Amino acid sequence: MNILQTIPLNHYIMLSALLFSIGAMGVLLRRNAIILLMCVELMLNAVNLLFAAFSVHHADGGGQVMVIFIMTVAAAEVAVGLAIIVMMFRKAGTTDINLFDTLKW
């Protein structure tokens, strides 16, 4: 009944790499700041999945504890990030990141 004897670890690595790349593509492709934040979440989840797979593989629960920490950090990030985006929307009336270039030198 050991799942990892039927699913090789490499499969999980490939899946994580694929999801991470999709997230990165989204960050490069989209202009809506909210979608950008969502793509970052997707990338974080790819890493989480890899953490969990390795944790089970090495029979070490530390990886799964780390996943919970990452989820907490993601929640805090989303909370503050969305607050910032809403603030910027109220100032500029858009969430298009290309228009937020005041800090650009």
Next chain:
Amino acid sequence: MYSTPYDYLPMAIMAAVAFGFVAVTMAATHLLGPKRKSEVKLDTFECGIESQQNARFPFSIKYFLIAILFVLFDVEVIFMYPWAVNFKEGGLEGFIEMLVFIGILLAGYLYIIKKGALKWE
């Protein structure tokens, strides 16, 4: 105690039945029911008040802060599950550890109250 993903097979079957029921009923009503399309029939509420506008309209920002704070406290509670399960083994030490955790978050809660973020004028 040994649990495997196969223990979730009953849950998977139940979820499949639940989703399948919804899908089948929706498809069946769509296929079997008579189709009468008129202005009145397609209204959101066939009887009652006339609908005013699109359901997707911007709403007050006051809800937003509540939602953010909900997410943060939701995450906090996640950490209490492992603690509660290990409460006996942790002893006094574990209790104090959790007390520090909750104490810091309580400071945040007091800050929120003081700032009047939860006030609903």
Next chain:
Amino acid sequence: MTLTVFYLLSALSVFSGLMVVLSRKAVHSVLYLVFCFFTIAGHYLMLNAQFLAAVHVIVYAGAIMVLFLFVIMMLNLNLAAEAQKTPWIKISAVILSGLMLLVLVASVKGAEELSAAQPQNDIGLVKNIGNILFDKYLLPFELISLLLLSAMVGAVLMGRKEPQPQNE
């Protein structure tokens, strides 16, 4: 059997991940991301990380994505069409991420199949997670509370309506 389920779940998560990036409407992106998170929860279940699966559904699908949906509804973004990047930037973005995928895959391609060290089958249970969390990871756990505290302060500072708007 398990391999089939794995492939099915993986295909679903990759498809919904792609749809997050490609769908034009922000609301659709959010819904696809929720679906993607559910498939990832399925992966956690397959890995026998049950607590993780539950937490993942509660935190991500239950809280974070609701917040995203909330903001999109609040800002009423479904009416305004999103401005698109120029085709050149799009093509280069796809190429760049494709190259990154290539590098990632190539770097682990040659790795031999690690032999499983007889995984204990119940490390994903709440009890064992708690044992590790309150033993080895005690300091990060306490620091998380500080993180949440600072996030709260930041959200309150930015999300709160100003007491008296200057000139509106």
